[in-house]
Amino acid sequence: MIKKRAFPEKEKVFRPGDEQLPEPDGFRTVLRRLAGENKLAVVSAAVILLFVLAAVLAPVLTPYTEKDMDLRHRLSPPSPEHLFGTDEGGRDILTRMLFGSRVSLLIGVVPSLVSMLLGAALGIVSGYAGGKTDAVIMRLADLMLAFPSMLLAMVIMYTLGGGLMNIFLTLSLVNWAGVARVVRSETLRIIKTEYVEAARITGVAGIRIMLCHVLPNCIPTMLVLFTLNIPASILTESSLSFLGLGIQPPDASWGLMVNTGRQFLYSAPWLSLIPSAAIMAIVLAFNFLGDGLADVLDPYRKNQ
Amino acid sequence: MSGFLLEGKDLTKEFPAGGNKTVHAVSNVSLGLNEGETLGLVGESGCGKSTLGRMMIRALKPTSGEVFFRGRSLTAMSDREFAAVRRRFQMIFQDPYASLNPRMTVRSLIAEPLETHRICSGKKETTEKVLELMDAVGVPGDFLYRYPHQFSGGQRQRIGIARAIAQSPEVIVCDEPVSALDVSVRNQILNLLSDLRKTRGLTYLFISHDLSVVRHISDRVCVMFLGKICESGPTEEIWSSPAHPYTSFLLRAVPKADPKRRTDASALLTGEIPSPIDPPAGCRFHTRCPYAGKICAQEEPPLRTWGERTVACHFPLNR
Amino acid sequence: MRNILEVRHLCAGFPTLKGEAVAVNDVSLTVPEGKIVGLVGESGCGKSMTARAVMGLIRYPGRVISGSILLDGRELVGMPKKEKRALRGSEMSMIFQEPMTSLNPVMKVGRQVEEAIRIHEKVTAEEAARRSVEILTKVGVPEAKKRCLCYPHQLSGGLRQRVMIAMAMILGPRLLIADEPTTALDVTVEAQILQLMRTLSSGGTGILLISHDLGVIAQLCDHVYVMYAGRIVESADVNELFDRPLHPYTRGLLNSVRSLRGGGDVLDTIPGAVPNLTRMPAGCGFSPRCPERCDECVMDVPGLVDMGNGHLVRCRPAEGEEAK
Numbered sequence: 001m002i003k004k005r006a007f008p009e010k011e012k013v014f015r016p017g018d019e020q021l022p023e024p025d026g027f028r029t030v031l032r033r034l035a036g037e038n039k040l041a042v043v044s045a046a047v048i049l050l051f052v053l054a055a056v057l058a059p060v061l062t063p064y065t066e067k068d069m070d071l072r073h074r075l076s077p078p079s080p081e082h083l084f085g086t087d088e089g090g091r092d093i094l095t096r097m098l099f100g101s102r103v104s105l106l107i108g109v110v111p112s113l114v115s116m117l118l119g120a121a122l123g124i125v126s127g128y129a130g131g132k133t134d135a136v137i138m139r140l141a142d143l144m145l146a147f148p149s150m151l152l153a154m155v156i157m158y159t160l161g162g163g164l165m166n167i168f169l170t171l172s173l174v175n176w177a178g179v180a181r182v183v184r185s186e187t188l189r190i191i192k193t194e195y196v197e198a199a200r201i202t203g204v205a206g207i208r209i210m211l212c213h214v215l216p217n218c219i220p221t222m223l224v225l226f227t228l229n230i231p232a233s234i235l236t237e238s239s240l241s242f243l244g245l246g247i248q249p250p251d252a253s254w255g256l257m258v259n260t261g262r263q264f265l266y267s268a269p270w271l272s273l274i275p276s277a278a279i280m281a282i283v284l285a286f287n288f289l290g291d292g293l294a295d296v297l298d299p300y301r302k303n304q
Numbered sequence: 305m306s307g308f309l310l311e312g313k314d315l316t317k318e319f320p321a322g323g324n325k326t327v328h329a330v331s332n333v334s335l336g337l338n339e340g341e342t343l344g345l346v347g348e349s350g351c352g353k354s355t356l357g358r359m360m361i362r363a364l365k366p367t368s369g370e371v372f373f374r375g376r377s378l379t380a381m382s383d384r385e386f387a388a389v390r391r392r393f394q395m396i397f398q399d400p401y402a403s404l405n406p407r408m409t410v411r412s413l414i415a416e417p418l419e420t421h422r423i424c425s426g427k428k429e430t431t432e433k434v435l436e437l438m439d440a441v442g443v444p445g446d447f448l449y450r451y452p453h454q455f456s457g458g459q460r461q462r463i464g465i466a467r468a469i470a471q472s473p474e475v476i477v478c479d480e481p482v483s484a485l486d487v488s489v490r491n492q493i494l495n496l497l498s499d500l501r502k503t504r505g506l507t508y509l510f511i512s513h514d515l516s517v518v519r520h521i522s523d524r525v526c527v528m529f530l531g532k533i534c535e536s537g538p539t540e541e542i543w544s545s546p547a548h549p550y551t552s553f554l555l556r557a558v559p560k561a562d563p564k565r566r567t568d569a570s571a572l573l574t575g576e577i578p579s580p581i582d583p584p585a586g587c588r589f590h591t592r593c594p595y596a597g598k599i600c601a602q603e604e605p606p607l608r609t610w611g612e613r614t615v616a617c618h619f620p621l622n623r
Numbered sequence: 624m625r626n627i628l629e630v631r632h633l634c635a636g637f638p639t640l641k642g643e644a645v646a647v648n649d650v651s652l653t654v655p656e657g658k659i660v661g662l663v664g665e666s667g668c669g670k671s672m673t674a675r676a677v678m679g680l681i682r683y684p685g686r687v688i689s690g691s692i693l694l695d696g697r698e699l700v701g702m703p704k705k706e707k708r709a710l711r712g713s714e715m716s717m718i719f720q721e722p723m724t725s726l727n728p729v730m731k732v733g734r735q736v737e738e739a740i741r742i743h744e745k746v747t748a749e750e751a752a753r754r755s756v757e758i759l760t761k762v763g764v765p766e767a768k769k770r771c772l773c774y775p776h777q778l779s780g781g782l783r784q785r786v787m788i789a790m791a792m793i794l795g796p797r798l799l800i801a802d803e804p805t806t807a808l809d810v811t812v813e814a815q816i817l818q819l820m821r822t823l824s825s826g827g828t829g830i831l832l833i834s835h836d837l838g839v840i841a842q843l844c845d846h847v848y849v850m851y852a853g854r855i856v857e858s859a860d861v862n863e864l865f866d867r868p869l870h871p872y873t874r875g876l877l878n879s880v881r882s883l884r885g886g887g888d889v890l891d892t893i894p895g896a897v898p899n900l901t902r903m904p905a906g907c908g909f910s911p912r913c914p915e916r917c918d919e920c921v922m923d924v925p926g927l928v929d930m931g932n933g934h935l936v937r938c939r940p941a942e943g944e945e946a947k
Contacts, residue, residue, distance in 0.1 A: 037359075158351060164585040193402055194397045194399060194402040194403035195403050195404055196405075197363070197395075197397075197401065198395065198397060198404075198467070199405075200363070200402050200415065201361065201363050201389040201393070201394065201395045202390075202394070202416060202417045202420055202467075202471065203391070203417075203420050203421065204416060205420070206419050208420075212405075212408070212412075212416075213405055213408075216405075216407040216408075217405070217406075217407055299408075348809035348810065348811065349780070349809055416760065456896040456897065456899075457666075457896075458896050459896065486665040486666055486835065486896075486897060487665060487835060487836075487837070487876055487879050487880065488665060488875060488876060488879055488892070488893035488895075488897070488912075489893075489896060490879070491879045491882070491883075491892040491893075492889060492892045492894075493892040494890055495889055495890050495892060498889070502816075513809065513810065515810065516880075516883040516884070519884070520883045520884070520890065522883075553811060554810060554811060557810045557811045557813070557814040558810055558838065559813070559814070559817065559836065559838030559839045559841065559842040560838055560841065560842070561837040561838045561840075561841045561865070561877065561880045561881065562792060562841055562865060563841045563842070563844075563861045563862050563865050564862065564865075566841075566842050567814055567817075567842060569818055571814075572811070572814050572815055572818060573814075573815075574815075575813040576779045576781050576782065576812065577779065577809065577811075577812075
């Protein structure tokens with residue numbers, strides 16, 4: 001007789017009433033898929049972890065502190081005692097990099113995360129609700145975008161004063177508007193789709209439509225914006241520091257180091273090149289990790 | 305004319321079309337659905353059939369007119385009151401690619417109406433119920449955690465149907481449910497819809513531009529032209545003796561799958577469908593109608609009724 | 624009668640993660656002068672890929688793997704791009720399903736119609752304009768002169784499709800490929816376009832009509848090829864095919880359409896779904912869905928066999944039945 005053909009991957013057919021039900025993909029499966037599919041993302045994650053570890057273990061990793069001045073060895077090139085050389089105050093650059101990463105990593109990630117979440121929330125609500133809510137949120141965003149962001153940051157920092165928390169607050173406030181605008185236009189596209197209409201007809205509550213239908217479909221866009229905001233935040237902070245509003249020497253941050261090193265670009269290029277390379281590395285790492293995550297979260301890429 | 309399960313009275317919908325213009329999508333249309341029947345709504349693109357279908361289940365607010373469900377006005381209800389009866393209505397969409405959220409698994413798609421209306425208690429019971437529904441529409445249960453794009457068009461439409469029947473609705477608006485499907489799959493879905501209607505006591509408002517599909521599935525048919533119903537009645541009567549000239553041309557224009565019965569040029573309508581922004585005065589069909597007289601351009605034809613049939617024409621055929 | 628188009632053993636495909644997917648497998652067909660030849664099949668059966676292969680418009684990374692395509696005796700496979708481009712529009716042209724997306728939205732209709740003449744011939748602007756009005760009138764665009772100044776979005780779907788046909792016909796090509804030309808149109812407008820295509824073919828143009836709609840095929844075609852899973856499974860004169868379908872797939876399709884005649888009975892169906900190109904079943908592509916499948920069907924692909932009257936079929940059980 002004729003053999004019945006079945007999909008080769010079919011193992012068990014579940015029927016209603018079965019004791020054992022099929023299981024969804026767990027967190028581990030997702031991680032494993034990430035590791036299996038995208039080596040670059042794994043390397044990036046490792047790089048980020050390495051930076052974080054270095055920041056945490058800074059005092060153990062170096063014999064100096066970031067404030068130790070040694071005026072006899074100003075602007076000395078990389079050597080066994082000072083692996084990355086010293087700056088204009090004779091401070092060890094490696095040490096300053098390590099301690100500076102504490103500030104810069106936080107400044108890169110925290111405000112980007114906050115502004116992404118805030119911007120996405122406001123953008124989705126704005127796009128979904130429409131009408132007056134939309135108008136109010138968007139005019140507010142326009143206002144934020146219309147100001148030169150540096151000026152805005154300066155005004156906020158000047159009123160609030162220095163300090164890490166205030167820098168976080170400032171950078172988050174500067175960046176949310178852009179995110180909100182983009183997420184709003186994504187939302188407007190998504191709420192016109194038939195699957196949102198289907199959910200509305202079913203009677204799904206607005207909040208659930210926003211969380212289960214709109215948000216997951218905005219995530220790729222949000223990840224891109226997040227990674228783009230990291231270097232922007234690090235550099236804005238450096239400009240603020242340069243103006244005397246952010247981190248002040250002898251405290252260290254990467255942005256500040258790039259900025260002060262600029263004066264010595266010809267005589268001692270390592271002063272700004274080394275922190276620049278670090279910023280680039282961390283930004284690339286977040287970028288690749290973001291791409292990898294977006295891929296793994298994208299159902300179209302699964303099982304292909 | 306009562307006793308309808310769902311009845312629309314004098315429904316009108318206008319959309320702003322930029323400038324001072326309005327699109328007259330649906331103008332003064334009344335129709336009723338008997339319990340357990342399938343009412344076909346036929347017409348060409350832009351005639352307002354989808355708009356009308358959506359207004360009937362309050363997915364779209366009419367500009368004027370009222371909709372009654374079991375004698376209660378849906379249009380007059382507050383949102384809160386409507387939430388209590390919302391369970392009774394569902395919709396099946398044309399494009400099974402666009403109507404399922406690509407980022408949700410089959411389980412969460414079908415479970416959404418169950419969770420919204422708190423039909424099941426607990427995760428396990430929900431999953432059981434989802435499997436039961438998948439079984440009912442013929443999607444294997446081991447695809448529970450797959451995503452829509454992993455299925456063929458026919459399978460996806462089955463998932464859409466499972467989702468639509470999950471909350472045990474009474475009325476389902478089917479908006480071109482088989483138009484995007486291959487011929488060989490289309491009939492499977494039509495059979496499934498017929499089966500479900502019988503076993504679950506559903507009432508369908510079946511919207512389609514495909515006349516042969518409507519003929520098969522509907523008990524009664526309404527033919528729409530440019531925002532108006534021009535003819536309605538029992539399916540077979542309309543097919544055997546169309547009374548409105550438009551219906552007659554529409555039926556003759558369908559390409560028949562028989563090379564010996566080719567349509568000749570005389571059976572063709574000339575011209576194009578007028579724009580709903582600026583519909584013709586009088587009978588909206590008069591610009592294309594070969595039987596049109598003077599009166600057709602001036603006066604809107606009254607609805608003539610005999611037996612179960614109605615027609616809006618000054619000079620009906622076959623009478 | 625001369626054959627305008629002869630396709631011989633054409634294979635075309637595109638690379639996927641699991642190796643090359645062969646979307647068009649050993650397809651042979653001919654389009655004679657002044658005839659309308661139908662290519663029927665469902666989505667993903669390879670019919671559009673065949674058309675694109677003939678036009679030389681297969682999208683990268685797809686390619687023609689082997690076979691030959693003769694346009695009026697000239698070999699198109701391997702022909703330099705430049706020469707092929709000279710043939711497109713003048714000797715062969717194509718119209719698509721969606722007339723809105725195939726017209727440039729920011730260019731006036733008249734200019735788009737003229738474009739082909741301006742590219743292929745050296746004519747004055749007035750001459751080009753005159754000829755474009757002429758062809759638009761010929762394909763049934765009312766007030767052609769006025770319409771030339773419109774943008775595509777100002778025209779209805781039916782008029783846009785007429786404009787597309789005018790663009791395709793303006794240089795008087797010998798071969799017109801129509802890929803689902805009426806699928807996006809309303810029934811009453813569809814009938815008008817079908818009538819127009821009949822007129823075109825009586826003027827000597829060979830038409831290859833690609834469609835999934837058996838109604839359209841029956842109304843228009845002289846000869847029909849049925850395609851399934853990348854292969855031609857049946858080929859016959861149109862009357863012969865609709866009277867005496869031999870392949871179980873063709874029969875299934877016809878039954879699916881013919882059982883839609885009212886009455887609300889259970890409809891005839893073909894079980895299962897069209898196979899995925901990357902997961903093609905072994906043997907006959909239709910075997911998993913076939914009610915008449917035998918053991919041999921899953922082993923290897925049957926050949927195309929002539930059953931008399933030029934009626935070709937690719938099916939073992941059908942051969943056996945006829946022999947009895």
